[in-house]
Amino acid sequence: MDTITHTLFGLSLYGSVDKEKMDRRTKMAYLFTTVGASQIPDIDVISQTWDTEGLYQMWHRGVTHSIFLTPLWALLFYLLCLVFFKVKDRRLFFLGWLAAVIHVTSDLFNAWGTGYLEPFSQMRITFGTIPIIDFVFWVIIGSAYFISKKKPIANRPFYFRAAWLIIALHIALQSLQGYYFYQKYTHDYEQVALSAGFIPTTFQVITKQEGTVTIYEDGIFQSKQTLYSLESQEDADLDYLFSKNPAAKTLQQWSPFVVIVEDDQQIGVYDPRFYRNGQSFLFESIEH
Template sequence: MDTITHTLFGLSLYGATDKEKMDRRTKIAYLFTAVGASQIPDIDVISQAWDTEGLYQMWHRGITHSIFLTPLWALLFYILCLLFFKVKDRRLFFLGWIGAFIHDTSDLFNAWGTGYLEPFSEIRITFGTIPIIDFVFWVIIGGAYVLSRKKSLVNRPFYFRAAWVVIILHVGFQSLQGYYLYQKYSHDYGQVALSAGFIPTTFQVITKHEGNVTIFQDGLFQHKQTLYVLESQEEADLDRLFANNPSAKTLYQWSPFVVIVEDDNKIGVFDPRFYRNGQSFLFESIEH
């Protein structure tokens, strides 16, 4: 998910917490933990500063997004609250744990994927059933905030807790549709990947059979439509590409599958899940 959504998740966790008997310092510690733990796995973006081998694609959403690291993030925020706010409350540990867990788990559902099981597995798990920026989350959380402002402090957590229930239902409904589409296309194509659209219930289904990559628009309330038909040059020799552009090798390993491009001017690979208007956001190449 994007930074704004992760921040909103943290604020929603804070909003769902009963703060009626808390003093100001304790409230600040809870807010710091809820928002901070909801953001901390993305600290891996700083690895761009020392990446000289084209490995950032694997590092981002890698070990820092591991489910096994979530209790360590929680412990970090518990210690920080003890040091800076002088607040000793074991519930802060569990709040931080939930925040980090939601961050890592929510990232599973969009097309980018995450190293959820690192260091025991380098597989990038991706369901592709929620867009990286899902405005439905914003609307749900915004609605909870507006409704809660009209109530007393003691009643406000109810609306944020209800928002979390609606968020889970939304993710579940989207994922059921994605599972149906995946199974539907898997019968006819060797490789299938999903990329959810910004409008709920709409999906791009990316398929690959031998050297042919086809991108479909499909969904529960729309007819199947062919958007792009791409040809991957599977016979191309990628060794020189990987030797001269290490990021291309990383992309090749990171993506569920790639489209290989080769002509008189260049050779490269791109991830078709991010293909829009004749180009992909993730494309690595070298000139001949």
């Protein structure tokens, strides 16, 4: 998910906590923990500053997004609260753990995916059933905020907890639809990947059969539509490409499958899940 959504997740966790009997310093510790732990897995973005081998595509959302690292993130914020706020409350550890788990788990559902099981598995897990920016989340959390502001302080956590239930229901419904479309296309193509549209219930279904990649738009309330048909040059010399541009090899490892481009000017690979208006923003190449 995007940074704004992760921040909203942290704020809605904070909103779901009963703070009626808390002092100001304890409230600050809770806010710091929920928002901070909701953001901390994305600290891996700094790795691009020292990446000289084209590995950033695997590092980003890699080990920092591992489910096995989440209790360490929680411990970090628990200790920071002791140091900066002088607050010792074991609930902060569990709240920080929950915030980190929500971050790394929610990222599984969009097309970018995560290294959820690192370091025990390098597999990139992605479901593609929720867009990277899902405005439905924003509306749900925003509604909980505005409704709760009109209620007594003691009743406000109820509305944020209800928002979390609605968010879970939204993810479940989207994922069931995604599973249906994935199975629908799997029977006819060698490889299939999903990328959820910004409008709920709509999906881009990316398929590959031999050297042809076809991108469809499909949904519960719309008919199937062919968006793009792309030819992949499967006979291209990728070893040469990888030797000159290691990031291309990383991209091939990271993506479910790639489109290979080779012409008189260049040779390269790109991820078709991010193909829009004649190009993919995940494209690595070299000039001939």
